[in-house]
Amino acid sequence: MDILISLIRRCKNNDKSAFNTLLSRYEAQLYKICYSYARNRETALDIMQDVYIKIYRSIDSFDEERPFYPWTKRITINTCLNYIRDQKKHLQISLDDNSSEYGPLKDLIADATDIEEIVCTNDVQLNIKNSMLRIPDTYRMALTLRYVEDMTYEQIAVSLDQSLGTVKSNISRGRKLLKNILEKNNILEVTNE
């Protein structure tokens, strides 16, 4: 019997060591997806914990005829998207809220250009990391799957449950947005020749 299927069946019987063996095979790659998407180590670890819980809870419904890694990857992708979305909901407060002794929040927030001047350095990698966090979640996830998993557009479309056209558009727009952000910081300067 295939070792992987044997492990999965033991997991379905709540075998702790089988779970640990099975997940340890794939967690590095799943972590890379989380980190590449969240761009933050602690957030990526938080997301991974949710991923472990979701895999544990849904293992009974996993069809052994199908490949295991794409199934775990799908769970990871959905967890990333939902995690960031939920974080944004919790962090939302009104800019016009005048309840603070310091007045409305909008008067306290530094101008965006000030933040860019403080944060941006000549380090291209750091710039890319910061810039990735500023593009919409759907573009970011499409780019993550393209670069971290080296997936084709069709594979990305299946993973994200989107049409091929949407994936092409998201990758193209995501790159364009990134390019524009980096251009403002004088990264990606090219000559016209």
Add this chain to the structure above:
Amino acid sequence: MSKTLNRINTEISCKAIQELMSSYIDGELQDIEKEIINSHTANCAVCRAEFNQIKLLDWNLRFEDKIEIPDELAKLREQTIAKLISKDVARHNNKKRSIYELQQRNFKRMTSFIGFLPGSKIIKETSVKIESAINQQVANTSKTLIKKMIGF
């Protein structure tokens, strides 16, 4: 061929060309589409600059710093799985006891109507008397047996 491409180029806008650049980099275009883009960018400085920037961005994204896997990831996994399994075991054990309790409760409810039947009070009192008599008899028999065993 080049005359055809030139004709196509004059009809395709820069916007359309730029929208295809991402697909070009990802190897998702047909050869003819790539030729159209190459031909256009050879003659359009704006699109050429845009294409070069996209290529440079792609290069930077491909060769980003390697992602380090934190050491605590394995420990996080072990702790999470251990907690989930022990929660499940505890829930399973609780379920067993509560099924027994549920059954007892159900039997009580099923037979509670007996208390409202005519004559139920007499039956209850009689059964208490019988129970008491049986217990007394058992106690007396036990004393007699013990006396015989000990030899009194």
